Amino acid sequence: MGNNSAIPAYERHPTAQVVTLNDQLFLIDCGEGTQMQLSRYRIRRSRINHIFISHLHGDHYFGLPGLINSMGLLGREHDLHVYAPAALQKIIQLQFDTASTELPFHLVFHPLQKEEVLIDTDKFSAECFLVKHRIECWGFIIREKRKPRRIDRERVFGYNIPANYYEKLQMGFDYTDKNGEVIKNEMVTIANIPSRGYAYCADTIYDTAIAEKVKGITLLYHEATYTKELEQRAASRFHSTTIQAAAIASLANAKALLLGHFSSKYETLDIFLEEASAVFKDTQLALEGVTYLVK
């Protein structure tokens, strides 16, 4: 939804990303204007149940009060979970108290406190980890959870296996029918492809410790505010360059890299791709309105 750094420029917006996993939409960061971007790209905000905020620089959360407000006005009734640095709760509370806002849904606030798993369901997990910025700042990993094996729909119907046993099949168990006949697991299931993960490295200075935290990730988003010639400026402002982001992807053995948080000083972005992909081949630029497959 937004790939620019602090000052919106060249029709690029401050940071916001939507991660889709089956019927779940996760929103990561929510810069000013995110609710308009969601409308523009026809993303149903009612399906967003979890919002992750990396840190409390305005370009990463100034769109959040407005989004929450609109969700209320649109009659949302189901819970909304927000994972963010603790101070955000006070800010939003103050804003809503001042406006006498009463939400028709439950806003569940989860202050980030340590590196940990934030959500753990049978379909996905979400965890947070620290990155290094001028103020407290977090990265997030969303991982799909897959059963080890998939049901082979074409073959399973040839046997009389009750549907409530499918989950066991997916876990690798054989099935024994009423007559004591054993149907071997391999006959009705297929090995699954490995679970995928998306890691979001918010605003951070170059820090190789991050590579450890996102080791083996399928798709790594890493900020690249500057091109390589501005390495000094990047360091002084606790940001990263193209080749630093690429180095982290490489050290982490990530499958692919996505770059974003481009400084407003750049009108065009080709050089970001050029520089980073020279270090890490499978690099793409995070462009607004574009969907990237995690594969």
Place this chain on the structure above:
Amino acid sequence: MGNNSAIPAYERHPTAQVVTLNDQLFLIDCGEGTQMQLSRYRIRRSRINHIFISHLHGDHYFGLPGLINSMGLLGREHDLHVYAPAALQKIIQLQFDTASTELPFHLVFHPLQKEEVLIDTDKFSAECFLVKHRIECWGFIIREKRKPRRIDRERVFGYNIPANYYEKLQMGFDYTDKNGEVIKNEMVTIANIPSRGYAYCADTIYDTAIAEKVKGITLLYHEATYTKELEQRAASRFHSTTIQAAAIASLANAKALLLGHFSSKYETLDIFLEEASAVFKDTQLALEGVTYLVK
């Protein structure tokens, strides 16, 4: 910059208006996305020195912290004056403290406390007045100040009148030269056209007391959230309808009326113009990106 009510819709944005008076730009209200709208319409934010916030519903100020932040990042050094309900200062302070934001300019906060003149210079004045909404809410009037008479450039050069006497000429004084010869004021000046005023009636229920407060104004902006058939809903939400806005313009004997703050339930706006102009002829819709002359 923004003519929509709370939920952005159909590419319409939450409330924000820029009023231009010679080299002065005034910003009235600052809904989410205002800084992007300023960029889109190439309005130089460095020339905005006074910002007026009517009330603390998010759609009237959620764009302000981001705008102020960007002004800082862009190196602004001159003072910025914000006139708003007192609680806004606490909100912005909390946001900036949390982000360790240090502005390179002086942000001068003026809490609105009573109906009064807020700014009074020799070129313009700005005043605030109460309107009736669910929470504390203010309207604003910006008035141009003109001297009674204008210098007649073609004729004044025929006489030997020192330039530092021009201001007195504009006030209607005659000039007596060294030889005691009197140059009558009418010979070198022309009667000026009357000073103009712009009144902004923020979110309000229909209240005829407002007509008194904006009596004789040149251009009246009045909210019209709903069409006339939703008069009940308008009242219950402390908003106005088309014909109520027009009635205020008529009672106030305003020269012209501008309507805005359209509800998100309306995709097209023709009916607003139709209904209001049946009651008050010189009505226009406040459209984004359009400049309206106060004449």
